[in-house]
Amino acid sequence: MSSDLSPIPPEAEPRLPAPGSRAGRAARWLLARYPVWPIVEHLAEKRVPRHRHSAWYAMGGIVLFFFSVQVVTGILLMVYYDPGQPWQSVQRIVMEIPYGALVRSIHHWAANLMILAIFLHLFSTFFLKAYRPPRELTWVTGLVLAGLAMAFGFSGYLLPWDELSFFATRVGISEIEKAPLVGGFLADLVRGGPDVTVATINRFYPLHVVVLPLLILGLIGAHLTFVQVQGVSEPDSFRALPPEQRKYHKFFGEFLVAEIPVWLALGVLLVALAALAPRALDPEANPAASAPEGIKPEWYFLSQYQALKLFPGSLELLGQALLGLVPLAMVAVPFWDRSIPADARGRLATRLGIAGLAGLVAMTLWGWLS
């Protein structure tokens, strides 16, 4: 008999299913080969604090749900999408393929709702001050994930190659081009030349379906591992309670199970949006034509787009520098605001966060209405 099998830890025995049952045999078979009982025990102990802001803990799971929808619908769209004939293949998807228009619309709406959910997750994490030590890297990986999600949106938007997607992408890349020193180089690199052409699709498509998924999957793995290892953060008001008043849900078996109906409802919401407001396919892009009136970037880029308009002419560089500071400041927050419970810096960070959120909403609305 092999002696390389690991013994079952004695503390595991009472918590495993009965040895005679099928589940019990399978659990012991696995534990003998993969001695991960300490990890299982750690996860089983994971808990979520119960307080009046607990609902915000669900946002991460909601983002993950929308991401899963994107993966499934994205794979289905890839079956019929042809980067050599982008518009024609999308037209075929919406006109000929059974449920193709529905799948495409769900992909569109899930992308938008995922980014909205990311914003909600980000700001709720910020205002609950969950970024403070020891969770700095969870915060930083979350910020990078948000950036990758927006890159997903930007690269996917062009792929149908219709009028709207073409001109909106052209507007978006022209903003990159304005960046000092490297702007022109970056824009050419992204476009594959001096203008948006089919060569741009040849860059955006592999970026959208290979490069970004690899990056995002790796980072999601890291982000979730950090959350599992460190557990869920508790807000100051909860920590201040006497221990007997602090109540918790178990993460697995309680909190996660209660989230399932919410995910199901969001899945139904996606179908409802696809039924009420299906994503249209505009006429094929004609690079020689003049841009239709009112072309703007997608809503999640509108605040930056509108903010840059406040810095016309020679002030443009200043505007870009200030906008560039925003992500840097967000990365720096957990290394600057470290005190638990919150001190003067913590209170200032909250006020700055409120101002940032108000600015984001105001600029987005302004950009949308103007």
Add this chain to the structure above:
Amino acid sequence: MNYPVWDVPVLGAGLVVAIIAVFHVLVSHFAIGGGAFLFAAEWWAGRLVRSGRPEDGLRVRGFLHRYATFFLVFTTVFGAMTGVGIWFAIALASPEGTSLLIHQFVFAWATEWVVFLVELSLLYLYYYGWKHNRREDQVFLAGAYFVVSWFSLFIINGILSFMLTPGGWTIENRDLAAAFFNPSYWPSLVLRTVTMGLIGGIGGILVAGRMDPGDPLKARVVRFSAAFVVPAAFLVPLLFAWYWSTLPEGTVQMVQEGVAGLGGGRLTAITRHLVLAGVAGSAVMAGVLVAVFRPRVVTTGAAVALLLMVQMGLMGAEFFREMARKPYVLHGTLYSNSLWRRDVDAGPSVLKAPFLQRARWHPAVEEMSPEHGEWVFRLQCASCHTREGYRDIASRTAPWTPEFAFQWFETMHEPGVMPPFQGSAEDRAALAAWLLNLHGRTLDGRDVLRAAEKAANPAPPPAADPLLPREAQP
């Protein structure tokens, strides 16, 4: 065209009705299914008392009082508001159709109002007699409430199903029995009854969601409520198949074509909404099964998610039912823009007569002017289309040319989604000009007529010039 037009910008009159109606359907179905729940839970509490567990019975009644409070507020306040709202909105959006229904079903509606009065009286007697009535009286009141409220469904279902499948009724015979007990009446009645039970159970899970996870009653209440939902969720697809078998052939065909996207379908929205109803129903089932297996972890958020799924599923089902009538508001008799089928059957002498001369509610306009076209739009199209909002006309006509528009109005009814155009060539030209002017052009009806004539009679090719070589000939 005997009534003024209710021109609602962005939303359109039809969508206003739909928004109110979709919410009203949830409330009204809950008002009946919740009645069954009240009766069953009263019986359950009584059985616990009789079987020697009075404390458990009291605790179930405590839950039931919370349920009844939510039920009373939700169904009477929102039910009354949306019910009156529907009357107000449909009378404005489709006065001709509303008038027809009132005249056809005046006795049924009078009965319905009496039933409402009795239903509300019973509910108030039940709720406000909570402390004073004997328990047997409460059980009786809950049961009586359910029976009377179900009778309101018995009546309204005849009117709703009549609009899609009038059966042996015709505008000439006005046969009330044929209209009321029309082909889809019974499947629709059973389908709605089962759906109501499902919603009553979801209401129970919603109220139980607020109970503390440590309360041992929570799991029992959640499972009791789920017993209303799970069998119903299994039955609904079977009952829908029965309902489906009674639908007009054109509706069935339209749904099947919608599967293959815009190219294959004439009206893919109907298919999309049916898919929504199916997905929502399956998701509700899955969500409730989660609640059955882990009842103590059902939170208010999870229960609200279940209720929202039901609401979205009802939205899909009701949109499907409304679209299934297209292009009619009363199938085979009255089109959605108040054009009578008999006027179409009467032939061109009626259908192609100058339109504004037959319509009463419009200002004097110069013939073939843009205003003429706008009033044709308001009176014929605005019951379904807006300028730039829901089902907007602007994006649909963006690639149009004058000659295409003029010709399209002549044939738009042929695929079976739009009603026929009413009016003369001048009316068509005026409408075409107004629509094209939405895209920055400055045409009037005469320009459109000239373009259409030119397209119909292209100039003959120039004659060959015997002095030119063959390759230079035109």
